[in-house]
Amino acid sequence: ASAAVSVASPRVAAVGKEPMTLKEYLAVLRHIAGGSYGWFVPVPMALVRLTTRLSALLPGSLMNADALAMLERGNVAPSDRFESVVGRAPRALSQMPVEPERFGAPARLMWLLPLLRASIAAVWIWTAIVSAGLYPRASSLELLARVGAPAALGPLLLYGAAFLDLVFGVLSLAWPSRLGPRARLWALQIVLIVLYTALISWRLPEFWLHPYGPLSKNLPMIALLVMLIQFDGGSGRAIQPCTNA
Known part of the structure; x- marks a missing residue:
């Protein structure tokens, strides 16, 4: 048998030398x-x-x-x-x-990473909205047919892809910690972008010559997702501020 012993511990306020607002x-x-x-x-x-x-x-x-x-x-x-x-x-x-080398980068990443997450989410969510309703449905189905999708599966693939884009966008804004490290989400997005890019490059290579760069813009998108894996891959706070006593 064991007995619990309660020992009162004094509280010490860890304060600095000068008060400030x-x-x-x-x-x-x-x-x-x-x-x-x-x-x-x-x-x-x-x-x-x-x-x-x-x-x-x-x-x-x-x-x-x-x-x-x-x-x-x-x-x-x-x-x-x-x-x-x-x-x-x-x-x-x-x-x-x-000490900007020690404190500057973490301080900037504290607000840049949420901004980056929000911009990534906006891309996915807007893509879902455009694909599901704003872009002409007939044109979307025609593009799917040109990449080799069966006509009977066209609507399913169109709205399924739009739903997946929407899910990626929502999870980019609010990633549940129970799903583990956030790096999994960024990695899945990279995989999907690479698959889209490879398929379109194979079946619709003329999109590389499009003046708006619909495929070339995937390259910085992948680079930003790699950055998020490095600095925002955990399930909690990405950057912890440095402190000195």
């Missing part, structure tokens, strides 16, 4: 990452609370009612206990050296 904190982080001071736009609290409620509905969102309440309450504490634990005074964030 969130605006000042973000400005200092931009400076450390090698950026400019930046522009700050005031947002009404009513809009912030509405956005918080909507953001809380998204999977993996860091913004919810508790997070907003914490921001409104503030987070300031004396540093004497923290200094006694670490054995020295904490370094002021404003005194950190400017």
